[in-house]
Amino acid sequence: MRVRSKFCCQECGHQSTRWLGRCPGCGAWNSFVEEFGGRQGAPGPGPAGGDVPRPVTEVPVSEEERFPTGFGEVDRVLGGGVVPGSLVLVGGDPGIGKSTLMLQVACRLSLDMRVLYVSGEESPRQVRLRAGRLGTLSSGLFLVSETDIDVVERHLRELAPPVAIIDSIQTMYKADVASAPGSVGQVRECAAQLMRLAKTTGMSVFLVGHVTKEGVLAGPRVLEHMVDAVLYLEGDRHHFFRILRGVKNRFGSTNEIGIFEMQGTGLVEVANPSALFLVCHSREDVPGSAVVASLEGTRPLLVEIQALVSPAGYGIPRRMTTGVDYNRVAMIAAVLEKRLGLNLSGYDIYVNAVGGVKLDEPAADLAIACALASSFRDVPVDSGMALAGEVGLTGELRPVTGVEKRVREAFKLGFSRFLLSGVSISPAMEEPGLVAADTLAEALELALKI
Template identity: 50%
Template sequence: MRAKTIFYCTECGNETPKWVGKCPACGSWNTMVEQPQEAKKKGSPVAQGISVRGSSVSRPKSLAEVETTDELRFPTGLSELDRVLGGGAVQGSLVLVGGAPGIGKSTLMLQICDNLCRFSKVLYVSGEESERQIKLRAERLGVRSESLYLLAETSLENILESVHELKPDVLIVDSIQTMYDEEQTTSPGSVGQVKCCTMSLMQLAKGEGITVFVIGHVNKEGSIAGPKVLEHMVDCVLYFEGEPHMSYRILRAAKNRFGATNEIGVFEMADSGLVEVPNPSETLLAGRPKDTPGTCVTCVMEGNRPVLAEIQALLAPTSFGNPRRTSNGFDYNRAMLLLAVLEKRGGLIVSSCDAYMNVIGGLYLDEPAADLAAIISIASSFRDKPVPGELTAIGEVGLTGELRSVSALGQRLSEVRRLGFKRCLIPAQNSMKLVEPEGLQLVRVRNIREALSAVL
């Protein structure tokens, strides 16, 4: 008799009895995968209504009976990781760390073990490497603690048994796609296996108060491989990003129940592991060319941290009917909008040129405060005139060419002044209440025409 199958959506986890091209729940196309249907066990704790944390049935509590105490946080040993987590790891939380292959996820997790083992017991479970391989990498990273326990295992049942025997304070699982539950008939890495294993780890974290770090692979679109419901189950989702040809890595939070989701941590991959970059602005601007057209510096806010970024643009005449447009690190649609505004309101005929934009250092600028710097870099390349090296530009550009106010302008200007810049273009609308920082000249402009006249 042929086993019954069911179709899962890899984006939202919705189940359908037959294959459909478009998921009826989330509307995503070509995301349905076929998996064998699991028969519900009548004697399972979930079917009987028994809490998986104990043998008794969960009872509802009134709001007054629930105790509210501050969550217990502890440092991980890496200040950049603590910043992204919201001030440190929370006891009993489930953290999912995702990233491309070879980006440094396992290295990051193994490095924090050196500090965590000073006051806690850590169990590192790997389904991809042997215990000898992990120790060789730990010695290279300088991790030599007796409170770190290694386990090369892929069976979820054996992992949970080891956790109950060892009773660690922190559990690291590398990776969730290699773990499998013997009660599931599907292969490891499938939608059902990933969902089941994550659910068991979540119950372990909440029931036993163990902090669990889970490493997850990403697919070709850059999201966590497996069902989208995986990100809804965990407390924190961290993405480890970076260009393959560059040594810098950026850790950002896509979801965080215990902190902000717009903080970033910057690391540099060295021979001895990941090195924190406490001053990313100075690092990202290192090697900036002088007296070269097509480059301008702006200041963006990554959480509560102001970061200076260099935007480069290159315009070249083309003989083809459709000019080429390429954007790296800057939103493509936003870049096309700025090119249209520059031609219509700025008077520069850029429609006959190929346009290329790039943000140095692997950053991705998604806030409108970088619009003015992008406009200036494009105009500088078009006119082949360099922007003064001591100048920065901050402001949002509207469709009529006007400059709009931006948030946290005072913090941005302080960071600009700290790195030695002398002039800064800012919108005239929100500059009246600002106190001009000592040694920094504020150039107030109302539209892009005034900005181009003041710079080029």
């Protein structure tokens, strides 16, 4: 029988019958690799027992059962706990702490149930040493070092643990697929086999995935569509905290985050993240600094925004941002120049969200604008004031969501005033420290100590 081959892009999974220099799907160069024996017609996951079509009104409904992981931050991101039969993908940069977090979660779960930890990168002895260093030794935690997905499936069916952890999916391979481990075909087939196992047995499977230099999960993008939840462990090696962010979750919200602190004993949950991000915030009046009350899912976070505006030493001024959207900062600078008359065109602009946190919500606009104006005028922002508001192109101050949570968090941490759009203040809110403004010009007059 003739063996057919196909060419797959190793970046996005685009398939072609011939080799192409540039992928038409993602634009990557020299990313096509020939693969043999890919099972395009492989059956998808089917429910246990071979279900038959029936009206949706006749499908039995039961309360969704979840079990906690032992980490409140992980349960928050998952939507309240682990759903039996779910397939969860945990991604992150190399060395960020994915294996450490998964080993700690496995140990907490193994106190009440059996957990199988499959390592394709380390030997059981190495995992045992790391578990001892982290203080996560438990008799209910089983270890095995294996990369053949068929052997892994046999271990899972024999042991039948309620939870299994595969570290990592890029190291797994299937003998039927004639390509190297970590390639598009191997990752797709191994993930599909684990998904069928999870859906038919009710076993919860965690997959650890690496992130490429472009910031996406290694392997095909279809991997994110196959799993039930995708969690990213973010952070900087030079900072001591890590953020677990949910970017996809079929069983909960995708806006929740969990915050951990990297210590010698592993990852420790942070009970008060706002205090962590403001640990070095000076209560003295320093130009170029403002505090934004951000909202990540249902959790309010107070983050310090720092800006530096200095005369450009060369013909073209520089614009650099860290932790905030570059295009958003450019827009706010244009509004300040057009609507308020601040001549920023000949100045270098640097904006930083302190602590390495990433802010992508429009509520940070007001804090960025105040920090830029404060640094340009060399006038400090009121150190006892927190801010939240979206800036429009006409210079108006627009409302934000979750005002009560933002205000409550700011006052709890010792801030005496809170500046926001007047539309955001409802009649039921009777806080003496609330300060309202309708335009960006009014907000700057109230925030800057002129």
